[in-house]
Amino acid sequence: MITLENNRLIFRFPEVHEAACCEIRFQRTLRIPDDGGEYPLPPGLGPFPLRHLDDYARRIPENWLARGGVIMPMHQAEALWLGFGGGGWDAYPCAARIATGKICAITGASWSEGLSHAPQNYVVLPAQPWLDGYCVEKGVIRQFVAMPLGAGYSVEEQISGTAEHGGLQIAVYPMKAERYEALMRPKRGQTLGTGPIMFGMGLAVGAAGMGMAPGGRMRQEIYDDPFGPDAWDLNHSSRCFVTVASSLSWASLTGERPPTKPPTAERYTKAGLPWFDYYGGDAKALDGSEKLKQVLSVAELGEKTGATPLPENRSVDVELIIALRKTGTDRVREMTE
Template identity: 45%
Template sequence: MLNVDIDGHRMQIGQRFAVSFQRTLRIPDDGHTYPLPPGLGSFPLRKVEDYRDRVPQHWLQQGGVFIPMYQREALWLSFSAASWKPNAVKIAIGGINAITGEPDDNQLRADPQNYIVCPNQPWLDGIHTGQNSIRQFVAMPLGQGYTVEASLTGTEALGGIQIVVFEPKPGKFPDKPPPVDDNVLRRARSLFSPAGFQSMGVGAGGVIQQKIYPDPYGLDTWDEDNYGRIFIHILNSLQFQALTGQEPPPTPIAANTYTEYGLPWFALYDETKVGLAASDPLNQAKTISERDTETAHSAEDTPSFAVPESQIKLLDLENPH
């Protein structure tokens, strides 16, 4: 098993792979496809074990960490990995694979591919619903039918985010790094440095242009017996403060207001790469706006807006400098 280390805002699984959970703008679910929103700083990570006398019993059984999020707040996952020795990574939300929509397990599959490879996959902003697009990860409370878990399974028993990281088999890649590791894209999108108990899950928000890349090495590359797994619980920000005594991050600026100020959005220059085909199960998941309509809920939503081309900063996957 791979070791999991937490440093407050960043989680390292094994010796080379790390992930942070980025605060971001929530984009509208209005039928349009938006560019990549910025990172507005990372969510703080707290170990479940450090609050064992105050968290629910099932959290202790699952272990892992928790992060604070406001209801209907969005996030994206930022990956850091070694180009000289990559990792296969599975991401699930509420026990649902975020790439295929299948129930989560510890097995890697090639058809359909149920994992990403880091690098070159630098980020994941949502569930995989199109060959060149995803639907944004948005935090929603459990028990109201808003999560992808509820839509695809009919229950909301798990919530949170689950990550499994696999090492390559011995001999597939070098055991030591080259003099300089060229993987620096991991920071390119960041604009800033880093009661009743109710867990939260992840619902499907608006559409963002983003590809999920096929595995360039093949399924036989990965050692399915050598992995690290962790559960990321999502806690309402007010409950986070009550539990830890620490202030949660402030609510993010509205996406349309951010755009009006002329601040940057992002696009990845990856035209030479083909994205994986869309997942049928995930395309069947109800979005948050569809669930709002279904329940006649009149939540204040993000208004539609257009992002001027002049505000979209192009990032080069092959030459991030």
């Protein structure tokens, strides 16, 4: 089951194990410059508001309503990252699939049910603390940037040639209960933990909705599954479509003001505020997706078509970088504006 708690999606699998639970957060962040350079991890600037889509059933298109799930607002050209929770010592491992416009953010393949292992099409929670974008090379992602669906920038449009889905889709598969028990046995007596979750999210703007497009390049590793394909309970999963509304659509739909626009990367950096790097210990990183590598970033596509899709895209020199290590908490990257 999936619940919405404090703007977080909580996935629980009580039928698998009482500890089988995990959470996914949608963090506001800086849009890093889309200039070909590689940047460290930007900060989290607080959560995006999430609401049940069903609460606005009379005011949204029928095809949105059919997807169910939740809805959130984003400004055009705004970035986000996903934070994965449940990172205590006894955290229940889960495999989470993440797609945008029903294109897998890890492999670039079209959405299908289940997990694939070669290539791996999921991230393992809680070992993977965050996902900031598309896995384009080993150790490099391209940031998730919201762009109007139909404008041609989204990964969905560039790979599938259609502007049909938009948003984000998430599916979570818990670890098999017996594997979790075996994993915990040596740890018990030392410390405590949580469980697995699966959900999906999608973005929508106006009647067409919004999609996710690749932005600037960022150093972030997507980790290899250390447990192997047999660890996951494929008989139990939950999924959620997250529709993304433009900030204008959000205001008229919900009557709520969307969050303010985040500062630019330049303004943030000049204020002397930190960026981050993460070291996941000896975890192995996945190779990037060739398919996703071929997709043009928002700035590259804009240059090709003579458009200026990003309102501000100046390069920045990042000097203050805080190195984060695997500590069991991922909140240290989240700041207040």
